[in-house]
Amino acid sequence: MATDGVKIIDGDTAHDTYWGIMDLYDSGADFETIDNEFPLVQSEYIDDFDNEIYVTAIALALWEIGQMTTEKLTYVKKVIDKGACIQVWTEECDIKTGKQRQKELDKFWKKISNPCEKVRQRKKFRKITNLYFQPDDLLTFKLKDGNYGAVICISIGQYRGQCNYILVPTTYNSNIKPNVEDLKDKEILGRQIGSGYDQQTTKEMQPGIERIWNLTGKNCNFFFGVIQLAVDHKDFINFKDKFEKVGTLKIIEGLKNLGSFGYEENFERFEEIFLDLERHIEIFKYKKYPVKTLCDI
Numbered sequence: 001m002a003t004d005g006v007k008i009i010d011g012d013t014a015h016d017t018y019w020g021i022m023d024l025y026d027s028g029a030d031f032e033t034i035d036n037e038f039p040l041v042q043s044e045y046i047d048d049f050d051n052e053i054y055v056t057a058i059a060l061a062l063w064e065i066g067q068m069t070t071e072k073l074t075y076v077k078k079v080i081d082k083g084a085c086i087q088v089w090t091e092e093c094d095i096k097t098g099k100q101r102q103k104e105l106d107k108f109w110k111k112i113s114n115p116c117e118k119v120r121q122r123k124k125f126r127k128i129t130n131l132y133f134q135p136d137d138l139l140t141f142k143l144k145d146g147n148y149g150a151v152i153c154i155s156i157g158q159y160r161g162q163c164n165y166i167l168v169p170t171t172y173n174s175n176i177k178p179n180v181e182d183l184k185d186k187e188i189l190g191r192q193i194g195s196g197y198d199q200q201t202t203k204e205m206q207p208g209i210e211r212i213w214n215l216t217g218k219n220c221n222f223f224f225g226v227i228q229l230a231v232d233h234k235d236f237i238n239f240k241d242k243f244e245k246v247g248t249l250k251i252i253e254g255l256k257n258l259g260s261f262g263y264e265e266n267f268e269r270f271e272e273i274f275l276d277l278e279r280h281i282e283i284f285k286y287k288k289y290p291v292k293t294l295c296d297i
Contacts, residue, residue, distance in 0.1 A: 006089065006101040008056050008108050017057040023160075025065055026123045040072055048084035055079045056108060063112040066119035073113065080105055125161040128233055132240045133165060138249040140178050141242050141270060147175050149274040150183060151229065152249050154256050163233035168226045168251065171277065171288055180247035184297060187288035188251070189281065191259040193223040208254035211293050225259025226251065226294075227286055229273075232263070239267040250296045260284065 005011060009018050017038060024034050040058050045051040059076045062068050086105075090098030133139060137153045150172040157164045171187040172178050192212075195202040199221045203209055206223050213220035264270060273280050281288070291297070 006085075006097060006104050008060055008104060011053065013050060013053045014057040017054055018061050021058065021061040021065075025061075025120075026125070026160075028122065031067055034067075041075060048079075048082050049088050052079055052082070052084045056105075059112055060108070063116050064120045066116055068112060068116070076112070077109070080109060123160075127158055128163045131156060131163075132233075132236055133243070133245060136248045136250045137245045138178075138180060138183065138247045139167070139243045140172075140246050141244070141267075141274075142177075143271055143275055145275060147173050148177050149173060149270070149277075150178050150186075150246075152188070152251060154226070154228070154251055157230075164230040165233070165236060167229045167231065169229065169273070169277070170291065173274070173277065177244075178246060180249055180297075183249060183291050186291050188291055188294050189227040189286045190224055190289050190294075191227070191286055193225055193257075193259065195222050197221075206254050206257060208252045211252070212255070212289065215289070215293060223257065224255060224289075225257040226255070227260045227284075228258055228262070229270075230261065230263050232265070235265045242267050249291070251294050252296055255294050260286070 009015060021034055021038050024037060029037075038058055038061075040055060040062070042051060042054065045054065055076055056079075059068065059072070062072065086098045086101050089101050133153050133156075135153055135155050138150060139153060140148050140150045142148055150170045151167040152170065153165055154168050155166045157166060169189045170183060171189070172183055174182070176182070197205065199219075202221055202223065209222075209224055212224045213222075264273075280286075
């Protein structure tokens, strides 16, 4: 639990809590709804360490949007005074780390004890509509050795003004520009993910997973995820012309889960990956799965 950093917003719990509130706030939710979704006082929580992370993240968000009250401040101070995070970081890391958390809390308390002079306004994020490609587009690109590679755009995610094209690599490599038929005997890169559930629960949680299990011919129980290369819309504008749609190829929805994720900012990164795809697969321990198994064809 002490793997989070010592800052107020410096770990998964803090990020999810703070931005969860801000997402509701920016979407126009009223303050009662925000309080119901993210109650400052939890009826149950794992331990005092996690509660301090959660409560301080909420307190910062409430202070920024002008919803801090004397009653809430009293509760926040009560949680901080327990010193749970300071104790854990001191014991599991060192005294220096504990003191760093203390310093952060002191600054934080001084900040939220006074009214916020500039209350954060609700933000409106523009949804990008002039998309370069669409989900299920089969895209090809020519490498500097003269061969073509191919990726499938499985989705386009837009969150807080950022727009990402999620591309899944295939093993296509030829000096002939591909079409959908050419991909049917190729593979898609993915990986297995351990399941701590029983087999039936795993199947319910990932519809279509049996198609992957059947490849091994064994009594399997694992999740599956595809390798995802994300390209931001503002980066793609610089090299989108190197990609060409040559058809549509739809990966079964239940098999689009995340197996590995990385951001690619330029075409040079695609050449680095696809000019020696086998080496890339070996380094990152990816596996190849038949297009016919993963796709709705």
